[in-house]
Amino acid sequence: HKDFFFKENGAHLRWETTATNIFNHPNFSNPGTDITSSGSAAVISGVGGVNGEGTGDQPGARAFRMALRFEW
Numbered sequence: 001h002k003d004f005f006f007k008e009n010g011a012h013l014r015w016e017t018t019a020t021n022i023f024n025h026p027n028f029s030n031p032g033t034d035i036t037s038s039g040s041a042a043v044i045s046g047v048g049g050v051n052g053e054g055t056g057d058q059p060g061a062r063a064f065r066m067a068l069r070f071e072w
Contacts, residue, residue, distance in 0.1 A: 009072060
């Protein structure tokens with residue numbers, strides 16, 4: 001973030017930017033660990049978090065958000 005101060009009345013403007021998945025690389029799920037199944041052992045079946053499909057690093061494209069906030 002960056003703050004811009006105006007001296008006459010104490011007001012300031014704040015500009016901030018946030019980004020997710022800035023390098024735009026996939027976050028793969030953990031591979032299958034069931035060694036008794038010949039089709040799913042060590043197979044990565046999708047993208048998702050390192051702790052499962054719904055947690056950890058989420059899949060998706062690069063995203064940015066900008067905001068301006070004026071306080072007085």
